Amino acid sequence: MSQRPLNVGLIGGGGGAFIVQPHQRAIHFDGTRRVVAAALHPDPKVALEEAANWDYPITGYTNYDEMIEVESKKPIGERVDYVVVVTPNHVHFDPSIKCVRAGIPVFCEKPLTLNLDEAQQLVDAVKEAKIPFGVAHTYLGHWTSRFARFIVTSGLLGEVRWADSRYLQGWLAGRTEDAGVAQAEWRVDPKKSGISCCGGDIGTHALMQLRYITGLDVTKVQANLVTFVDGRLLDDHFTTYCELSNGGKALVRASQIAIGHKNDLGIEVNGTKGTLIWDQEFPEQLKILLPDQPDRTYFRGAVAANDGFLGDLPEELMAEPNIPAGHPEAFHDAYARLHRCFEQDVRAYNDGQPFSCDGSKYANVQDGLNGMNFIQAAVNSSANGSTWVDL
Ligand SMILES: NC(=O)C1=CN([C@@H]2O[C@H](COP(=O)(O)OP(=O)(O)OC[C@H]3O[C@@H](n4cnc5c(N)ncnc54)[C@H](OP(=O)(O)O)[C@@H]3O)[C@@H](O)[C@H]2O)C=CC1
Ligand SMILES: O=C1CO[C@H](CO)[C@@H](O)[C@@H]1O
Structure with missing residues (x-):
């Protein structure tokens, strides 16, 4: 029955x-959500004009x-069911x-937050x-992120020893x-951005990708934040060496001065049995490297269970709506999935039913806090000669 x-x-x-543009496309993607209201701008007059x-x-x-x-005074069905906050960090x-x-x-x-x-x-x-x-x-929201999470957290790569999670851009060089x-x-601008520019803006994505795919937390961090461009008050290059909750180690790094890099977010995970490589600029693929075997590249939509590396695949993962392999999915599809x-x-919330919001399908508020905790620890470490700081 349609809802x-x-x-x-x-x-x-x-x-x-x-970023409002990808969001509003993603909201309308399935026909089951639509934008109905907005407070679009800090200037009230402009806000109304833009809405009109x-x-x-x-x-x-x-x-x-x-x-x-x-909106909150209207009954469910007439009011906004959720809001999307697409303002700057402050x-x-x-x-x-509220x-x-x-x-x-x-x-x-x-x-x-800030x-x-x-x-x-x-x-x-x-x-x-x-x-x-x-x-x-x-x-x-990429299907391949979900797939990577399944591969690592189900132990197919063995124990995670090392991960290198990066987000490199060049637009602030x-x-x-x-x-x-x-x-x-x-x-x-620290008043609008927070205590870290590069780390907060894109280092938090690298951290989240690491935590999501490995299911591990960063427990300690040693950081070096650099401001390469004269006159800036915040970092534009962010490097952290991390200890993970299983005793493994990781790099979580980001840069906004890496000329030529666009949105080069990627992760490599080295486990005791094999390696996983994922790049968001090529989000249809995921590479697996195993000892003494040819390298494998999996393509979204063309993954089969029990192929000599993968065992059974979770029904939920395979049932996730997507289009046939070779019709590429990308950024908007990822936002739509979220x-x-x-x-x-x-x-479920509207119906008074339990809902999960457990971080397995999209980041939740606890993940947001984790990101802020990581940034604070990295800033403290860097300011104190890159000492170890617990999270
Ligand atoms: N998840 C992702 O992949 C991405 C996330 N982001 C995040 O999204 C947020 C927005 O970034 P981005 O779209 O690049 O920023 P923009 O500057 O392009 O857009 C922000 C908009 O919010 C408006 N705004 C500011 N204050 C208010 C207010 N009080 N009420 C209503 N509107 C307000 C701004 O108006 P004005 O310009 O007049 O101040 C501007 O129009 C940031 O937090 C950023 O980190 C951004 C890009 C990608
Ligand atoms: O979160 C983000 C990811 O994409 C953007 C670039 O397109 C970033 O700069 C941004 O803040």
Whole structure:
């Protein structure tokens, strides 16, 4: 039986903003969710104008306080079922905690907040409200990320000894912030970005990918944060050496000055029985290297159980909606998969049923806190001569 589409509200996203676009495409991807309302801009007049000129009809609000107040008073079915927070980092905490307290589920962009204290408050509020809360670590949404997680956590590579998780970009190698690029301006500003630029912006993705695929946590970190570009107050190059919860070791590293690298997020995991290699710029593939065997490349959509390396495959993984192999999936599909999974939890929440929000399908608020804890520990370590800092 078909169900009504869920109503989604946007916080942020006007005036040529970036990440709102992939989100709103992902929201509409399955026809089971739609954007109906938005507080698009900090300037109330612009917020209303932008909403009136949106590509399809939505209700515009002057600001998110008004949207939360009005929407939370409506009955379920008429109000927004969840909101997506796509503002810069310094405007994540306030709208998110207000939505949570008003009983509106939140799908928030990363990094979760500006600082650790805000992140902890958000975790406490979500626990108290017992409400779905997702964090937009986009790349968990690739089918191959799910597949990689199955391979590593089911022990097919043996015990994890070493992992190298990286996110390399080159777009801040010069003073991009002086060239009228809004996305660069706020990212290098500590008041809007937080205590780390590179680490917070993309190092948190590398950390999340490592934790998701291996199922392991970082327990200790030794970090070296560098600011290569003159005049910046925050790091643009971020390197950490980590201890993992199973005793293994890892590099979690990120750079915004690596000229030529676009969104080079990737991970290599070396276990006692084999190696896994995954790159988000080639998200249809996953490589497995085994001793004394030809290297294997698995392609999404063309993976078969019991092939001499894989055993039985989880039904849930194989049932995940996707298109036939060779019709490439990418960034938008990953975002859509996250929204699709979040939708399930929101529907259960609306019906007063249990929902999982357990981090197995999208990052949750606890993962967001973990990311903030990692960034704080890395900043502390780097400021103290790269000493070991416990998480
Ligand atoms: N998961 C992923 O893959 C990605 C995540 N991100 C994250 O998404 C967030 C947004 O990044 P990005 O899209 O690049 O940033 P943009 O600067 O492109 O967009 C942010 C928008 O939010 C608006 N805004 C600021 N304050 C408010 C407010 N109080 N109410 C309503 N709107 C407001 C901004 O307006 P104005 O410009 O006038 O301030 C701007 O239009 C960041 O947290 C970033 O880390 C970004 C890219 C990819
Ligand atoms: O999270 C992110 C991933 O993609 C972006 C680039 O397209 C980043 O810069 C961003 O903040």
